[in-house]
Ligand SMILES: [Zn+2]
């Protein structure tokens with residue numbers, strides 16, 4: 388039954404399902420948040436920012452769909468060489484959700500500490516406000532940064548690629564709901580285990596004590612296990628340290644690629660020039 392449902396979803400296409408089912412949910416939630424914030428006189432929605440975020444979401448969804456179509460063959464090739472034959476049931480689906488979230492943690496940590504990956508992810512962080520529409524703010528260059536490579540081990544372990552695609556989408560869908568200031572804290576037991584609005588506000592803040600913290604997707608336990616967790620205490624100052632001021636979605640998606648390649652193009656020893664591609668975003672080339 389569960390397997391048939393997943394296969395049917397896959398046959399129709401996960402991107403279409405996601406847009407058809409989730410887009411109305413996103414719109415209803417954003418409208419509700421807008422009204423709540425207006426009632427509280429804490430409005431953070433602006434027309435130009437929300438419009439940019441939606442344009443970025445659609446361009447991301449388009450390239451993501453193309454990337455999956457191109458890469459599915461590779462996933463199936465690896466799946467043919469899988470380590471285990473895993474039956475599909477509720478327990479193994481739960482296991483897949485947890486394992487995929489583990490790999491998401493490392494994808495996200497890499498996206499902040501490797502400039503080639505940050506060049507895509509910076510788009511998600513360059514907003515100086517935080518509301519549900521911020522979740523939609525994504526870049527079309529994620530496939531170029533290699534996001535998909537983090538899911539390859541799941542196929543190698545023995546999870547069917549179509550199940551992996553579904554779980555990746557569900558993980559990102561969950562994360563939509565943590566981009567809000569309308570909810571302060573959730574019950575303590577939930578805050579202890581799951582990523583929440585409070586944990587993710589910290590992740591989007593550029594206060595020195597909050598930078599590169601709380602990489603969680605669904606479970607916050609990875610941050611606690613790997614030493615990147617910080618609770619929300621001081622108010623969050625959202626944005627990036629080298630803030631860009633633009634209303635142009637193209638600039639939002641490509642400014643860090645431009646800066647990175649202009650750093651690589653600067654004269655100097657080849658090894659140090661290339662290091663701009665994999666060093667942390669704040670790395671500065673030592674003077675010769
Ligand atoms: Zn991030």
Ligand SMILES: [Zn+2]
Nearest residue numbers: 511522566587
């Ligand atoms: Zn976020």
